[in-house]
Amino acid sequence: MEYKTNSKYPISHIIGFFLSLLLTFAAVFVALEAQLSFTIVMWIIGSLAVLQAGLQLFMFMHVTEGEDGKTNIINMAYSAFVAIVIVAGSVWVLTSGHAAH
Amino acid sequence: MDIKWNEILITGDPLILGSQIAIVLTVIAIVGGLTYFKKWGWLWREWLTTVDHKKIGIMYILSGVLMFFRGGIDGLLMKAQTARPEMNFLDAQHYNEIFTTHGVIMILFMAMPFLIGLMNVVVPLQIGARDVAFPQLNALSFWLFFSGAMLFNISFVVGGSPDAGWTSYFPLAGKEFSPGVGNNYYAIALQIAGLGTLMTGINFIVTILKMRTKGMTLIKMPMFTWTTLITSIIIVAAFPIFTVALALMTFDRLYGTHFFTLSSGGSDMLWANLFWLWGHPEVYIVILPAFGIFSEVIATFSRKSLFGYKSMVVSIVGIALLSLLVWVHHFFTMDAGPAVNSVFSITTMLIAVPTGVKIFNWLFTMRKGRIKFTTAMLWALGFIPNFVIGGVTGVMLGMAAADYQYHNTLFLVAHFHYVLIPGVVFAVFAGLYYWWPKMFGFMLNEKLGKYHFWLFVIGFNITFMPMFFLGLQGAVRRAYTYSAESGFAPLFLVSAIGSIILALGFAVFCYNIYWSFRYAKRNVSSDPWDARTLEWATASPVQFYNFAVLPEVKEIDAFWHMKKRNSGLVLKEEEIQEIHMPSNSGLPFYMAVVFGITGFFLVFEWHMAAAVAAIGIVIGLIIRSFDYDDGYHVPVEEIKNIESKWRKVEGGVKHHVG
Amino acid sequence: MSANVNTSLPLEYQTEQSRLNILGFWIFLGAEIVLFATLFAVYGVLGERYANGPTPNDIFKLKDVMIETLLLLTSSFTCGLAVFEMRRHRLKGLLTWLIVTLLLGIGFLFVEINEFIHYVHEGATMQTSAFLSSFFVLLGTHGAHVTFGIIWAVMIIIQLIQRGLTPVTARKTFIISLYWHFLDVVWIFIFTFVYLKGMVG
Amino acid sequence: MKLKKVFALFGAIIFPLLSGCETNMVVFEPQGPAARSITQLINWSLLWMLLVVVVVFALFTYIVWKYREKPDNMDYEPPEEHGSTVLEIVWTAIPILIVIALTIPTVKTLYDLEKPPKGYEDQEPLVIHVTSADWKWIFSYPEEGIETVNYVNIPEDRPILFKLTSAGTMQSFWIPALAGQKYTMNRMETELYVVADHPGSYLGRNTNFNGRGYAHMEFEVLAQTPQEFEKWVREVKETAPKLTKEKYEEILLPTHLGRLTFSNTHLDWVNHADANSKTYTNPEAYKTHGYKGKIFEEEDNYKNDAYTPKSNHGHHEHEDVNENESHGGGHHGH
Structure with missing residues (x-):
C-alpha cells in the first residue's frame, strides 16, 4: 500500500507527460513518414498506444495504490482480455470464411 | 413532431382488448385499494424509497413472479396455437409478437430479477454485512430494471409489440423490414433495464470484495456468494456489449445510421455477433447463481459440507472465462469457415468439463449424507437429471457440423429449455422455498410445495421432451403453424398437454404463496432447516440492520460450526454499539420515472419530447452529486429492544436465547 | 461506517465508504473498457465499408487531430497535477489545475465539434455509410463522455468551493480524475486505430 | 418415477439409432453423402452422451436412494468431508477425453463439408444460385440459363454447389x-455442397425466422436421373417465359408465391451476393398494426437507380400475405 503523497514535485507526472508526448509523435512519424508496410505500421503504432495507455494507468492513475491495488490490476487485466476477445474475435469471425465475400 | 394519435393504442384484437381492460381494472383496483386503506404513505416510505437490500430483493422477486405470469401466458398461447396443425387461434403476426416477448421476458424480466432478488436478499447476510456497498445505487438498479420491464410490457397494448424474436436479428429487426415502433421498445426498454443490471454487477463485486465480515476470506465464502461474485464479474464484462449493441440498434432505427442495415455497407452479421457476445455470457449470468443456490440447498439437506469446494470455485471461474469464448456457436451456420467453427466447437464442448465437475461434486455431497426431501431439496434433486439432459444435448449442439442439422429446429428449443428451466427456474423455486422463512418469517407450505414440484417437473418433461424428436423430424422454431402432412401433430399435441400441467404447477405455487401468507404458522425458528451459513444466524424476517453485532467467521459453513461448537451464538449486551445505516431516498424512483418517460418518447420517436424529458435525468444526477446525506445511527436501546424480541421467540434456536 | 476514519491515508481514502466508491469506480472503468472495445470492434468490422461515400483519407485532417490529441493529453497531465496538489492539501492549487483541465477539455470539444461540422459540410454524415456511422458513434461516445466529464467536474468544483477539502470532496475529485485520465486512454486508441490507421499512406 | 424417466429417455434415444422407417426423423434418414456424414457424427455423439446419461442417472439414483433420510437413521450424523483430489481429477479428465473423442470427427466433418463429398471430387459440380426473399426461394441455373421459384430440380449422383444469398432478410x-x-x-x-444418392422428392425450408410468412417458406428438391434432368432443362428453355426486371421486383415483394419457372435468370442484372449490388427493400410493404416510425430513404436502393425506371410496385400497402398464396402454380416439365 503506497500512496504518492510525499514528493515535493510531481516528478512522475512530468515524466509521464513527456513520455506520452514522445510516444504520440513517434506514432505519427511511423504512420505518416516512415515508409513501412501497413501491417508493420499498425503493429508498431498499436504497441505504442498500449504503452501509452499503460503510462497513464501507472503514472497518472496510480492503478496499483491502495488496499485494492491488486484487485485493480486484475480488473484492468481482465478488462483488457475481454476487450481483446471482443475486438480480435469479432474481426476474425466476421472476415473469415465464405461469408466474407 | 407529427403524432399519429389513432395509431398509438393497439385495437381490433379481442385478446389484446381483453388485456387492455384487465390492465385498466388492475390499475383502478390498486389505486383504489391504496387510497381506501390509506396505504400511500406506507408504500412510499417502506417500499418506493427503501434502500434496504432485503426489501429491494423482495421487490425484484415480486416482479419476477409477475413476469413469469406474463411470459408463461405467452408460452401457453404458443402451445395452444401449435397444438393442432393449421390452427387459426393466433395469426402469424400475433404469434411472432408472442414468442418474441416470451423470450425477452423469461430471460431478462423473469430469470434475472428472480436471481438478482435472491442475491439481494441473501448475499449481504451470507457475508455478514449490513447492506450492499452502494445501497442507493442498488435501489436505482431495481427501479431502472422495473422501469425497463414496464416499458417493455406496455408494448403490446400501446404502439405494438416487438416481433423479431428475442434475438432481434437484423436486417429483420431494422426499419427496412420492421417499420413499426415495436422493435424500438426492444432497443430502449432493454437498454434501461440493462443499465440497472450493470450497476447491480458493480455493486455486488464491491460488496463481496470489501464488505465480508471478519475472518471470511474468499475461500471461506458460501458457494452462493461465490457464484454471485463471478456472475457480477460476467455482468460487468458482458452488459456493456449489449448496451452498445442496443444503442447502435437505436441509432439504426431512429436516426438512419448503417450499422446493421442492408443499405450503405451495414452488416447484419455484426448484430448477431454483438448480440451473442453478450447473449452467451448472459446464459451463464442466469445459470451460475442457480448453481450457487443448488449448492446451498444440497449441502444443507444432506447435512454435509459441499464436496470439492475448491474445485467448485475453479469450475465457476472456468465457466466464466469460457462463457466469453463460445459465442459463435449460436451462428455456426453463418459460414465463418471451418477454422472458426472448429475453434468455437472446442471451446463450447469444453464448458461441459467444469459443469461435469460440479454435477459430480453435488452427487458426492449427497453421498454419505442424510438426504431430507424438503421441497427445496426436491427441486435440487429434480435439477440434476433434467439438467444433464440439457447438458448432453448442449454438447451435441456444440459440435458445429452436427449443428447444421439441429440449428433453429425444435431440438435446439428443447435443449435450451432443458438447460434454463431446470437450471434457473428449478433453482429459483428451490431458493424461494429455502429462503422464504428468512424473508418473511413464515414458511411456504411443504405439502403444496410438493404438488407444485411434481406437477411442474412432469409437465415440464411432457412439454419439452417431444420437442427433441420434433426437431429431428425437421420441425423448426418460431413457426406459427405446420401442415397436417408434416406428421408433427401428435407430438405437438403431447407438448401442448404438458404445458397445461406445467401451468397447473405454477398455479399451485401462486396458491401456495397466498395460502401461506394467510394461514402459515408464524413464529417459526430463525433457523428452520438446521442450515449452515450466516444468513440463518439472525432473525426471520431479518431486522433492518441484519446483525446486531457482525459475526466472526473461522471456517466454511460458519454458522453450522458455531452451532456445533455452541460459540458465537449468544449476544452480549455490552458488545452492542450504535449502527450506522443509510437513509431512504426517493431519487432512484424519480430516476426510473424520468427514464421511463424519456424511453417512452424515444420509442415513439418524439425526439423533442424525449430531449425535454432527458433534462429530468440530468437534474436527477445533479441532485445526487450535491446529496451529502450520510445516513443515520440506530441507538443501542433500539437494537437491544429488537434483539430481545426475536431471541426469545418460541421455536427459535435455543442457543440464540441470550 | 463514517466513524471508521483512517487519517494515515490520503484524504480520499480515509473513510470506508470512499474506499468502496473508488474500487467501485475502477470496476465501472472496467465496464467502460468493454464498452469502448465493442465500439472499436464495430469500427474494426465496418471501418472500410465506404458505400460510395468518403474514405478516411478524404476527410481526416492531421492538424485538427493533433490539436485535439495535444489538448487532451495536456489536460490529462494537468488533471494529474490537480490530484497531486490535493494530496498536499492545497485547495487553491487543486482548483487552479482543475479549471485548467476543464478549459483544455472544452478546447478539445470545441475543435472536435468543428471537425464534425466540417465533415457534415463535406457530405460525410452518420447516415452516409457504415464507416461513417461507426466513426461518428465511436467518436461521439467519447465526446459525450468528455462533455459529461466537464459538467461533472463543474459540480465538483462548486462543491470544493462550498465545502473545502474534506474526505468526501477529495474522494469525488479523485474519482473524476480517474475518469478524465481514462478518457485520455480511450483517445489514444482512437487516435491510433481510427485517425492514424486511416491516414497511413 | 425417476426410474421410469430413465427408461423413457433410454427408449427415446435408442429408438432412432435402431432405425428409420417408423420414426420419420429425417435427420436420421440421410439421402446423400453430406447429410450421411453428419448423421454418422450425430450417432457417434449420441453413443457418448448416452454413456454420460447412464452413468450419472445410475449414480444419482443409487445415492439418492441409499442416503435418504429414514425414520431409523435420524440419529446418523454425516461425516465431515471436504473432497477427494483423486476423484476430482478423474471426473475432470474423463470429460476432457470425451470432448477430444468428439472434437476429432467434428473438425474432420467440418472441413469435409466444405468440399464436394468423397467419391464425387472429380465430377464438375452443377452450380445453382439460391436467392432467398420474403417469403420464397429463387433458384438460378446460370449455365442452363433458367430460373425457378420455390422448387429446384437436380440431377442425382452429381455434386451440386449451391451458392446462397438473400435479397433481403437473413434466412x-x-x-x-x-x-x-x-x-x-x-x-x-x-x-x-449437396449430392442426392437417388431420385426422389425432398423437402427444403427456411429455418431462420424472417417475419410473417416464415412458417410457409418451403420448397421442393426433386432429384432426377441425369436424362430426366436434361429433358426438364430443355423443356423449360423452350416453354417458360422470360423473367423481366418488373416481374422480378414483383417477386421480391413480401408475398407467398407458388412455383414459377423462367427461361433466363435475374443474375443477368443483379446478383444480391455482390457487395456493390443495389438493395431491394421496401419498408412500406411490411407495415403491420401499431404505430409506424420514420422510414429512411436509402440511396443505394434500386428505386433510386438512375438506370432503371421507377418501379410502380412501390406502394403495395397493407398487403395481406396470404392473398397471393397459390400453391398450384405451374410446375413445368413434369
Whole structure:
C-alpha cells in the first residue's frame, strides 16, 4: 500500500507527460513518414498506444495504490482480455470464411 | 413532431382488448385499494424509497413472479396455437409478437430479477454485512430494471409489440423490414433495464470484495456468494456489449445510421455477433447463481459440507472465462469457415468439463449424507437429471457440423429449455422455498410445495421432451403453424398437454404463496432447516440492520460450526454499539420515472419530447452529486429492544436465547 | 461506517465508504473498457465499408487531430497535477489545475465539434455509410463522455468551493480524475486505430 | 418415477439409432453423402452422451436412494468431508477425453463439408444460385440459363454447389435429407455442397425466422436421373417465359408465391451476393398494426437507380400475405 503523497514535485507526472508526448509523435512519424508496410505500421503504432495507455494507468492513475491495488490490476487485466476477445474475435469471425465475400 | 394519435393504442384484437381492460381494472383496483386503506404513505416510505437490500430483493422477486405470469401466458398461447396443425387461434403476426416477448421476458424480466432478488436478499447476510456497498445505487438498479420491464410490457397494448424474436436479428429487426415502433421498445426498454443490471454487477463485486465480515476470506465464502461474485464479474464484462449493441440498434432505427442495415455497407452479421457476445455470457449470468443456490440447498439437506469446494470455485471461474469464448456457436451456420467453427466447437464442448465437475461434486455431497426431501431439496434433486439432459444435448449442439442439422429446429428449443428451466427456474423455486422463512418469517407450505414440484417437473418433461424428436423430424422454431402432412401433430399435441400441467404447477405455487401468507404458522425458528451459513444466524424476517453485532467467521459453513461448537451464538449486551445505516431516498424512483418517460418518447420517436424529458435525468444526477446525506445511527436501546424480541421467540434456536 | 476514519491515508481514502466508491469506480472503468472495445470492434468490422461515400483519407485532417490529441493529453497531465496538489492539501492549487483541465477539455470539444461540422459540410454524415456511422458513434461516445466529464467536474468544483477539502470532496475529485485520465486512454486508441490507421499512406 | 424417466429417455434415444422407417426423423434418414456424414457424427455423439446419461442417472439414483433420510437413521450424523483430489481429477479428465473423442470427427466433418463429398471430387459440380426473399426461394441455373421459384430440380449422383444469398432478410437454407443448413445473407455468398444418392422428392425450408410468412417458406428438391434432368432443362428453355426486371421486383415483394419457372435468370442484372449490388427493400410493404416510425430513404436502393425506371410496385400497402398464396402454380416439365 503506497500512496504518492510525499514528493515535493510531481516528478512522475512530468515524466509521464513527456513520455506520452514522445510516444504520440513517434506514432505519427511511423504512420505518416516512415515508409513501412501497413501491417508493420499498425503493429508498431498499436504497441505504442498500449504503452501509452499503460503510462497513464501507472503514472497518472496510480492503478496499483491502495488496499485494492491488486484487485485493480486484475480488473484492468481482465478488462483488457475481454476487450481483446471482443475486438480480435469479432474481426476474425466476421472476415473469415465464405461469408466474407 | 407529427403524432399519429389513432395509431398509438393497439385495437381490433379481442385478446389484446381483453388485456387492455384487465390492465385498466388492475390499475383502478390498486389505486383504489391504496387510497381506501390509506396505504400511500406506507408504500412510499417502506417500499418506493427503501434502500434496504432485503426489501429491494423482495421487490425484484415480486416482479419476477409477475413476469413469469406474463411470459408463461405467452408460452401457453404458443402451445395452444401449435397444438393442432393449421390452427387459426393466433395469426402469424400475433404469434411472432408472442414468442418474441416470451423470450425477452423469461430471460431478462423473469430469470434475472428472480436471481438478482435472491442475491439481494441473501448475499449481504451470507457475508455478514449490513447492506450492499452502494445501497442507493442498488435501489436505482431495481427501479431502472422495473422501469425497463414496464416499458417493455406496455408494448403490446400501446404502439405494438416487438416481433423479431428475442434475438432481434437484423436486417429483420431494422426499419427496412420492421417499420413499426415495436422493435424500438426492444432497443430502449432493454437498454434501461440493462443499465440497472450493470450497476447491480458493480455493486455486488464491491460488496463481496470489501464488505465480508471478519475472518471470511474468499475461500471461506458460501458457494452462493461465490457464484454471485463471478456472475457480477460476467455482468460487468458482458452488459456493456449489449448496451452498445442496443444503442447502435437505436441509432439504426431512429436516426438512419448503417450499422446493421442492408443499405450503405451495414452488416447484419455484426448484430448477431454483438448480440451473442453478450447473449452467451448472459446464459451463464442466469445459470451460475442457480448453481450457487443448488449448492446451498444440497449441502444443507444432506447435512454435509459441499464436496470439492475448491474445485467448485475453479469450475465457476472456468465457466466464466469460457462463457466469453463460445459465442459463435449460436451462428455456426453463418459460414465463418471451418477454422472458426472448429475453434468455437472446442471451446463450447469444453464448458461441459467444469459443469461435469460440479454435477459430480453435488452427487458426492449427497453421498454419505442424510438426504431430507424438503421441497427445496426436491427441486435440487429434480435439477440434476433434467439438467444433464440439457447438458448432453448442449454438447451435441456444440459440435458445429452436427449443428447444421439441429440449428433453429425444435431440438435446439428443447435443449435450451432443458438447460434454463431446470437450471434457473428449478433453482429459483428451490431458493424461494429455502429462503422464504428468512424473508418473511413464515414458511411456504411443504405439502403444496410438493404438488407444485411434481406437477411442474412432469409437465415440464411432457412439454419439452417431444420437442427433441420434433426437431429431428425437421420441425423448426418460431413457426406459427405446420401442415397436417408434416406428421408433427401428435407430438405437438403431447407438448401442448404438458404445458397445461406445467401451468397447473405454477398455479399451485401462486396458491401456495397466498395460502401461506394467510394461514402459515408464524413464529417459526430463525433457523428452520438446521442450515449452515450466516444468513440463518439472525432473525426471520431479518431486522433492518441484519446483525446486531457482525459475526466472526473461522471456517466454511460458519454458522453450522458455531452451532456445533455452541460459540458465537449468544449476544452480549455490552458488545452492542450504535449502527450506522443509510437513509431512504426517493431519487432512484424519480430516476426510473424520468427514464421511463424519456424511453417512452424515444420509442415513439418524439425526439423533442424525449430531449425535454432527458433534462429530468440530468437534474436527477445533479441532485445526487450535491446529496451529502450520510445516513443515520440506530441507538443501542433500539437494537437491544429488537434483539430481545426475536431471541426469545418460541421455536427459535435455543442457543440464540441470550 | 463514517466513524471508521483512517487519517494515515490520503484524504480520499480515509473513510470506508470512499474506499468502496473508488474500487467501485475502477470496476465501472472496467465496464467502460468493454464498452469502448465493442465500439472499436464495430469500427474494426465496418471501418472500410465506404458505400460510395468518403474514405478516411478524404476527410481526416492531421492538424485538427493533433490539436485535439495535444489538448487532451495536456489536460490529462494537468488533471494529474490537480490530484497531486490535493494530496498536499492545497485547495487553491487543486482548483487552479482543475479549471485548467476543464478549459483544455472544452478546447478539445470545441475543435472536435468543428471537425464534425466540417465533415457534415463535406457530405460525410452518420447516415452516409457504415464507416461513417461507426466513426461518428465511436467518436461521439467519447465526446459525450468528455462533455459529461466537464459538467461533472463543474459540480465538483462548486462543491470544493462550498465545502473545502474534506474526505468526501477529495474522494469525488479523485474519482473524476480517474475518469478524465481514462478518457485520455480511450483517445489514444482512437487516435491510433481510427485517425492514424486511416491516414497511413 | 425417476426410474421410469430413465427408461423413457433410454427408449427415446435408442429408438432412432435402431432405425428409420417408423420414426420419420429425417435427420436420421440421410439421402446423400453430406447429410450421411453428419448423421454418422450425430450417432457417434449420441453413443457418448448416452454413456454420460447412464452413468450419472445410475449414480444419482443409487445415492439418492441409499442416503435418504429414514425414520431409523435420524440419529446418523454425516461425516465431515471436504473432497477427494483423486476423484476430482478423474471426473475432470474423463470429460476432457470425451470432448477430444468428439472434437476429432467434428473438425474432420467440418472441413469435409466444405468440399464436394468423397467419391464425387472429380465430377464438375452443377452450380445453382439460391436467392432467398420474403417469403420464397429463387433458384438460378446460370449455365442452363433458367430460373425457378420455390422448387429446384437436380440431377442425382452429381455434386451440386449451391451458392446462397438473400435479397433481403437473413434466412437459412436447409434440406435436412440431403445436407445441413447454411444462412443466406444479403451481399454475401455462402456455399453448400449437396449430392442426392437417388431420385426422389425432398423437402427444403427456411429455418431462420424472417417475419410473417416464415412458417410457409418451403420448397421442393426433386432429384432426377441425369436424362430426366436434361429433358426438364430443355423443356423449360423452350416453354417458360422470360423473367423481366418488373416481374422480378414483383417477386421480391413480401408475398407467398407458388412455383414459377423462367427461361433466363435475374443474375443477368443483379446478383444480391455482390457487395456493390443495389438493395431491394421496401419498408412500406411490411407495415403491420401499431404505430409506424420514420422510414429512411436509402440511396443505394434500386428505386433510386438512375438506370432503371421507377418501379410502380412501390406502394403495395397493407398487403395481406396470404392473398397471393397459390400453391398450384405451374410446375413445368413434369
